[in-house]
Amino acid sequence: MDKLELKALGKINLGLDVLGKRENGYHDVRMVMQTVYLYDQIWMVKTKEPGIRLSTNLFYLPVNENNLAYRAAELLMKEFGIQEGIKIILDKHIPVAAGMAGGSSNAAAVLFGMNRMFSLGLSQKELMERGVSLGADVPYCIMRGTVLAEGIGEKLTPLPPMPRCFVLLAKPSISVSTKMVYEKLDSHEIAKHPDIDGIIEGLKGRDLLSVAACMGNVLEKVTVEAYPVINEIKEVMKKQGALNAMMSGSGPTVFGLFDDKKKAKKAAFKIREMQLARQTYVTGVHNTRRR
Ligand SMILES: C[C@@](CO)(OP(=O)(O)O)[C@H](O)COP(=O)(O)OP(=O)(O)OC[C@H]1O[C@@H](n2ccc(N)nc2=O)[C@H](O)[C@@H]1O
Ligand SMILES: Nc1ncnc2c1ncn2[C@@H]1O[C@H](COP(=O)(O)OP(=O)(O)O)[C@@H](O)[C@H]1O
Structure with a gap:
């Protein structure tokens, strides 16, 4: 080849x-x-x-x-x-x-x-x-x-595949170093651990709502402290009908899960209109593993 x-x-x-x-x-x-x-x-x-x-x-x-x-x-x-x-x-x-x-x-x-x-x-x-x-x-x-x-x-x-849904991704115009976020986490007390087992149970039950309800990311607090825009984007997504919204990895991309593509597109429009992020994408989950 x-x-x-x-x-x-x-x-x-x-x-x-x-x-x-x-x-x-x-x-x-x-x-x-x-x-x-x-x-x-x-x-x-x-x-x-x-x-x-x-x-x-x-x-x-x-x-x-x-x-x-x-x-x-x-x-x-x-x-x-x-x-x-x-x-x-x-x-x-x-x-x-x-x-x-x-x-x-x-x-x-x-x-x-x-x-x-x-x-x-x-x-x-x-x-x-x-x-x-x-x-x-x-x-x-x-x-x-x-x-x-x-x-x-x-x-x-x-794990069992994530139920079908629409994913809105919004990346504010800032870059985050993964290394720095992990380092900063060390000086924080982790007040609340996310319910990882709850997410797994939700996946087993093919229950999108409970997966969304259990989402959580301990790195979010660290990155949000430096970049409050992340919280603003989350709020807009939730107000526009996201089942839940959260920062991915060390950030700063925020994603929202939607059961309705129109709502996801409207939220993307709002986020751009409010100049919270320029890069927005409405996409889906991909469950095919590599062979
Ligand atoms: C936070 C996460 C969540 O999926 O993703 P991103 O935000 O990078 O996408 C990962 O843990 C990132 O994985 P990745 O970006 O591949 O990490 P690496 O290049 O190996 O490491 C970058 C730096 O992150 C820190 N690091 C990474 C992984 C880990 N389990 N512990 C760490 O402390 C280390 O300081 C390391 O020097
Ligand atoms: N192929 C690549 N694509 C993107 N970034 C890369 C690549 N190779 C090296 N980098 C460097 O790695 C850093 C982390 O990039 P990326 O993998 O996109 O982010 P993250 O670790 O947050 O998921 C960037 O600052 C970039 O300079």
């Missing part, structure tokens, strides 16, 4: 709890992850000249080893002594530094693509073991769907 086209999908966290901190600074988490149908497009083409060449539509993203897509290709090229080269064209649509795992998803797609194109014979588990060295969310981005993620995010248990 000389050429491959891939979709790298974004995620939201329906629940995010932090249980403790490890000596290396990483945190033990308990999260319910959900893939959404907002994606970056990736083209991979084999080249005769050795090495990796990456290009992207976003001028401010690195195109060297600081890009997670580049690093994913490099990791497998080195391990397997691949002599040919690879050209990667990355068309970004997932907001950057937004709590939607865009970079991790790009890395996951490239690992998957390299395995296919160069017939490396790695199982999904073996790809995930390599993926975690690139980022805690990479193994999940390889698996996709509705998943309970524990450990630092790499211990994955598939």
